Amino acid sequence: MDSKQLKWIYLSILALIWGSSFILIKKGLVGLSAIQVGSLRIIFAAFFLLLIGFKSLPKIPKQKWKYIAITALFGTFFPAFLFSIAQTELESSVTSILNSLTPLNTLVIGAIFFGIGFQRRQLWGVFIGLTGSTLLVYNGAQNHPEQNYYYALLIIVASFCYATNVNLIKRYLSDLSPVSITTGNFVVLLAPALTILYFTGFETQIHIEKVQKAVGFILILGILGTGIANILFFKLIQLASPVFAASVTYLIPIVAFFWGLLDNEILSPVQFVGAFIILIGVYLSARK
Secondary structure: OOHHHHHHHHHHHHHHHHHHHHHHHHHHOOOOOHHHHHHHHHHHHHHHHHHHHHHHHHHOOHHHHHHHHHHHHHHHHHHHHHHHHHOOOOOHHHHHHHHOOHHHHHHHHHHHHOOOOOOHHHHHHHHHHHHHHHHHHHHHHHHOOOOOHHHHHHHHHHHHHHHHHHHHHHHHOOOOOHHHHHHHHHHHHHHHHHHHHHOOOHHHOOOOHHHHHHHHHHHHHHHHHHHHHHHHHHHHHHHOOHHHHHHHHHOHHHHHHHHHHHOOOOOOHHHHHHHHHHHHHHHHHHOO
8 A cells, every 4th residue: 555545544543543532531531630631641651652662662763862752742741731631621522623723833833943835825724723713712712601711722732732743753753663753752751640640649549430430531542542643643744744644633623523412512603613714724724
C-alpha cells in the first residue's frame, strides 16, 4: 500500500480514537479530579509504551533527547491537564470542536517560527476559524450560564501546544521511528506524572467504587487514546505534511458529537453554525 492511501487510513483511525477520547475524559472526571485524570492518562500510556517500545529507546541519538523532552511537554503533558480541567466546565462535544483549531494554529506557528510559507487563502482560513470559535463560545456562554466558558481558553492553548508539537516533530524528529519518539516522550513524563498523582492523595481514594470505575475509563484513554494514537500520529506526520496530520481534527468533532448525543449533550443551532464555520476555516487553511 502506497503512502497516499496509508495516510488516509491513519487519519481515519486516529479520528475514531481521538474522537472517543473526550467522552472517556468526561467519564473519568465522574470519580477523579482533573489533575488525577491528566496524571493517570500519562502514567498508563507510559507503562504500556515501555512494554512495547523499550528496545527502541537506544535508537534515539543523544542530541535528539532535548527535542523528545520538548515535544513531550507540548504534545502530551500540557494538553492532558488542559483538556481535563476544561471538561470540568464544558461539554465534551464543545471541547472537541474547539480542538479543531489545531490545523489553523499549526499554520500560524509554522509560518511565524518555522518559516513555512502560506497563501492568502490560508490566512482567510485562520480568520474564519477564529470567527467560528468566537460564535461557538459566545453562544454557549449565553445558553449555558451554569458552565464557565472562559475554560474554552484552555482548549485554545492546548491546540497551540499541539500545533507546536507537530511542527517540532516534522522539523527535528522525522528521522526517528514513531515508536521511539512516543516511548521517549513518555519516559520523560513518567516521573513528573507519578509525582503529581502522589500529591493528589489518589492512594486514599482508590478503594471507592466510582473512582475504580473512572480509572478504568482512563486506562482505556491512556493506552488507546494516548499511547497507540501517538504512535499512529507521529507516523502520519512523517508520511504527510504537518497541516495534513493536524487535519485529523476535521473528523474528531463528528465522532465526539455522536458520543455526546449518547450522553445527552446538545448543541444549540447557533453552536452548530459556529462549528461549521470553524471547519470551513480549517479546510481553507489546510488546502494547498
